[in-house]
Amino acid sequence: MGSGASIGLAPESSIQREQGRDVIDLTATLHSGQVFHWLPTPVGFAGCIGEIPIHLKKRGAQVATTRKREILVRGYLGLDRSLEGIIGTFPADPVMSAAVAFCPGLRLVEQPLWECLATFLTSALKQIPQISAISLALRNRFGRSTRVEGFEVFTYPGAEVIAKLELADLLACKLGFRAKNVLAAARMVDSGEIDLAALRNVSTEEARSVLYRLPGVGEKIANCVLLFGYQRFQAFPIDVWIERMLREIYFAGRAKPKMQDLQSFAAEYFGPFAGYAQQYLFHYWRLNRRAAKL
DNA sequence: ATCCAGGATAGCG
DNA sequence: CGCTATCATGGA
Numbered sequence: 022m023g024s025g026a027s028i029g030l031a032p033e034s035s036i037q038r039e040q041g042r043d044v045i046d047l048t049a050t051l052h053s054g055q056v057f058h059w060l061p062t063p064v065g066f067a068g069c070i071g072e073i074p075i076h077l078k079k080r081g082a083q084v085a086t087t088r089k090r091e092i093l094v095r096g097y098l099g100l101d102r103s104l105e106g107i108i109g110t111f112p113a114d115p116v117m118s119a120a121v122a123f124c125p126g127l128r129l130v131e132q133p134l135w136e137c138l139a140t141f142l143t144s145a146l147k148q149i150p151q152i153s154a155i156s157l158a159l160r161n162r163f164g165r166s167t168r169v170e171g172f173e174v175f176t177y178p179g180a181e182v183i184a185k186l187e188l189a190d191l192l193a194c195k196l197g198f199r200a201k202n203v204l205a206a207a208r209m210v211d212s213g214e215i216d217l218a219a220l221r222n223v224s225t226e227e228a229r230s231v232l233y234r235l236p237g238v239g240e241k242i243a244n245c246v247l248l249f250g251y252q253r254f255q256a257f258p259i260d261v262w263i264e265r266m267l268r269e270i271y272f273a274g275r276a277k278p279k280m281q282d283l284q285s286f287a288a289e290y291f292g293p294f295a296g297y298a299q300q301y302l303f304h305y306w307r308l309n310r311r312a313a314k315l
Numbered sequence: 316a317t318c319c320a321g322g323a324t325a326g327c328g
Numbered sequence: 329c330g331c332t333a334t335c336a337t338g339g340a
Contacts, residue, residue: 054321145322151338152321197336202323239323260321279330303321 043100044082046126050098051077053304055249056130057140057153058160060174067172070097071133074169074176082126099128099252107254110292116270117291117298120305127304129297130249134217135210136177137250138235141242142203143196151195158194159183183207202237209235217250225253240280248296256296257287263299266306 051059051066059066065078070093077094078085086094095101104126111117143155160175163182167174183191184207191200209215215235220228225247232243240259247256259267264283271286272278278286291298 141321144320146320146335147322147337148320148339154338192336195337198334199322199336237323241322245321258321261319262321307321 042103043084044104044126045084045098045100045128046082046124047077047079047084049124049127049304050130053124053127053300054149054152054307055245055300056132057149057156058174058177060172062172067169067174069167069174069176070094071136072165072167072176074167074172074174076170076172097131099131102128104128107294107297110294111298111301112290112292116266116305117302120298120301123305123309124301127301129252129254129300131252132249133177134220134246134250135180138206138210138217138232138238138246139177139180139183139203141245141249142206142235142237143199144245145199145237145242147199155195159191162194163190180207180210184211199237202235206235206237221251225251225256228253240284244296248299254294254296255288257284257291257299258296259283259287260303262307262310263303266302 047065051068059068059077062076065076065084067074067076069075073090073093075086075090075094084094084098084100108121108125111121139159140152140156143159144152147155156177157175160177163178163186164175167176183203186204186207188200188204191203196203206215210217215231220231223231228247228251229243232238232246238246242258244256244258247253248258259280264280267283267287268278271290272283287295287299
């Protein structure tokens, strides 16, 4: 059991158990392009998990929060999964090994479904800082103000909120050509035409085919939602960074592979946690593209 | 200024 | 089927 050593006002539990289960690099996890709204504080990050405002505090290679939020936080950060076990399934080639060594505590977050879908709809052809800016603008304008330990953080506006907006409301948040997709998706979810929660109980391929009905959702964004929202760890999003990396490292010298060649290679080569491996590779490659040229 | 960004899609040959 | 132009916006 955690010692419950206390920082600040609230009683807290240091979320720590056996190694491999609770180890986490909070900064890499929250700032690696899978989730976009956590704001740095002097000791960690403030933000929302769904409707609940949370202050996540770094405690060495682990995380601390208030005791009453421990279950919520453990679920969101996936702390009950053995990171050692997951990393142990990765191939042990030089680039994969370097990616793991670069951020050994990187984890995948279990995101609320609508928030995950909407955020990745806004991510198309945008840089990560801009995706964060859009997420925060939507929260500040249309979310709900909440407060945790002196920090004001905003919830993500639900589909039922965005569904009632005008296109101009979203354009004001700099969504550009993505605005109409977010609005249409919100209306499909709000009306019940698409039941995101129900997709938790169907096969990955069934869920994928339903997600494709949403405007603006293609293969890459569907894979992001399957991976970050539904914990389908074999889903392997291929964005511009991963595509370049695959071509340079794993398809070097070969005739130009097609996207489906890349997808099938990744599924076969990176194994049952291919999507998890992908996040390590993405974070490493994006931050080291110069140094990594072997 | 020119090119690029955690893409999707209609329209072409 | 595979390729291309285009979409809106800001950063490098």
